[in-house]
Amino acid sequence: MSWDQVWIDINIATMSPSISTPYGAITDGAIAVKDGKIAWIGARTELPEFDVLATPIYKGKGGWVTPGLIDAHTHLVFAGNRANEFELRLQGASYEEIARSGGGIISTVKACREASEAELFELGRQRLNALAKEGVTTVEIKSGYGLDIETELKILRVARELGKHHHVDVKTTFLGAHAIPPEFSGDSDAYVDLVINEMLPKVVAENLADAVDVFCENIAFNLAQTERVLQAAKKAGLTIKLHAEQLSNMGGSAMAAKLGAKSVDHIEYLDEADVKALSESGTCATLLPGAFYFLRETQHPPIDLLRQYQVPMVVASDYNPGSSPLCSSLLMLNMACTLLRLTPEEALAGMTRNAAKALDIEQQVGILAVGMHADFCLWNISTPAQLAYTYGVNACVDVVKNGQLVHQ
Numbered sequence: 522m523s524w525d526q527v528w529i530d531i532n533i534a535t536m537s538p539s540i541s542t543p544y545g546a547i548t549d550g551a552i553a554v555k556d557g558k559i560a561w562i563g564a565r566t567e568l569p570e571f572d573v574l575a576t577p578i579y580k581g582k583g584g585w586v587t588p589g590l591i592d593a594h595t596h597l598v599f600a601g602n603r604a605n606e607f608e609l610r611l612q613g614a615s616y617e618e619i620a621r622s623g624g625g626i627i628s629t630v631k632a633c634r635e636a637s638e639a640e641l642f643e644l645g646r647q648r649l650n651a652l653a654k655e656g657v658t659t660v661e662i663k664s665g666y667g668l669d670i671e672t673e674l675k676i677l678r679v680a681r682e683l684g685k686h687h688h689v690d691v692k693t694t695f696l697g698a699h700a701i702p703p704e705f706s707g708d709s710d711a712y713v714d715l716v717i718n719e720m721l722p723k724v725v726a727e728n729l730a731d732a733v734d735v736f737c738e739n740i741a742f743n744l745a746q747t748e749r750v751l752q753a754a755k756k757a758g759l760t761i762k763l764h765a766e767q768l769s770n771m772g773g774s775a776m777a778a779k780l781g782a783k784s785v786d787h788i789e790y791l792d793e794a795d796v797k798a799l800s801e802s803g804t805c806a807t808l809l810p811g812a813f814y815f816l817r818e819t820q821h822p823p824i825d826l827l828r829q830y831q832v833p834m835v836v837a838s839d840y841n842p843g844s845s846p847l848c849s850s851l852l853m854l855n856m857a858c859t860l861l862r863l864t865p866e867e868a869l870a871g872m873t874r875n876a877a878k879a880l881d882i883e884q885q886v887g888i889l890a891v892g893m894h895a896d897f898c899l900w901n902i903s904t905p906a907q908l909a910y911t912y913g914v915n916a917c918v919d920v921v922k923n924g925q926l927v928h929q
């Protein structure tokens with residue numbers, strides 16, 4: 522056998538559903554990499570003969586290898602911060618009150634409109650580095666803090682540039698319908714027209730987005746407006762997803778599921794009929810424990826129903842300055858378990874296998890199996906549950922992206 526590298530002295534949480542052990546685990550395993558892909562994976566004792574002198578061999582000191590983590594929902598390109606609103610909330614104001622009085626998303630919009638592309642790039646780069654250090658190898662980044670043509674395109678260009686200059690793969694999402702900008706206050710339909718007729722065609726022409734998202738909520742866009750945007754996105758050939766059922770049940774999830782959305786995100790207020798709709802359409806349920814925590818939500822997403830109907834659950838950071846200023850994917854694994862009651866295995870699947878489904882990249886990443894990208898992390902842990910159990914001492918030892926050992 523001629524391989525580019527071989528990993529031994531490792532345990533492997535493959536997360537593959539075709540291996541029946543918890544985490545799809547292979548203890549005392551080995552991985553062989555060729556041309557950026559996994560060429561062989563299995564028990565060390567079954568590793569075929571190979572040229573040990575000509576092949577770099579990496580020894581994992583008995584640690585665990587997992588698929589590279591995938592953060593499938595972030596808003597990490599933004600300027601400014603909202604610490605002042607954090608203080609206001611601690612004095613009694615609610616997230617909705619702040620949003621309605623021109624703060625919230627709109628205050629970040631002002632900062633983003635003023636920021637240069639270079640400034641946004643540098644801020645994004647630092648945040649991407651923070652995620653990468655924790656083993657994230659793929660991230661989704663949304664626009665939505667521009668709300669005018671120029672700034673929406675600027676944010677998406679920065680997101681695309683970040684992907685070109687970083688080993689972390691970046692998937693971009695156009696979220697022009699995130700909030701109603703002040704210029705359109707009182708005429709949200711006209712803003713939706715702008716999103717559909719002017720922004721979207723430009724986004725498509727420049728190939729700036731892989732997907733389209735909308736914030737369907739009483740403080741944002743109603744069901745009919747949301748459907749118009751998603752239909753237009755589908756027509757343009759983009760995948761669709763939705764911020765839905767976060768503060769109330771607007772029916773967004775069921776509608777998006779019918780349109781074939783890849784994921785619906787937040788979903789605290791999802792009901793059983795909605796869950797059924799998701800299971801019928803194969804739509805993922807993205808849980809955002811950081812926003813749940815930071816906004817001190819009390820309505821829990823319906824985890825038992827999601828399990829019962831076998832809806833793939835995704836866990837993501839939702840990193841943003843308003844509702845989840847927490848730039849850590851590992852922290853989300855912990856919160857998904859402590860706050861939302863996922864098992865550590867479900868949480869890890871939510872940042873690997875299921876996150877890949879939500880981003881439509883499950884043929885390449887998200888599980889460790891022959892033919893998949895060699896995209897994995899080595900952790901200094903003695904059991905995979907430790908990834909969700911503890912937080913603060915970063916156990917990520919090595920990252921391999923497309924067969925390249927990343928030095929960070």
Ligand code: NIG
Pocket residue numbers: 625626629736764767812839841842843844845
């Ligand atoms: O995912 N829900 C809408 N959008 C963001 C919040 C954005 C903000 O407050 O700046 C979220 O939580």
Ligand code: FE
Pocket residue numbers: 594595596764839841
């Ligand atoms: Fe979000």
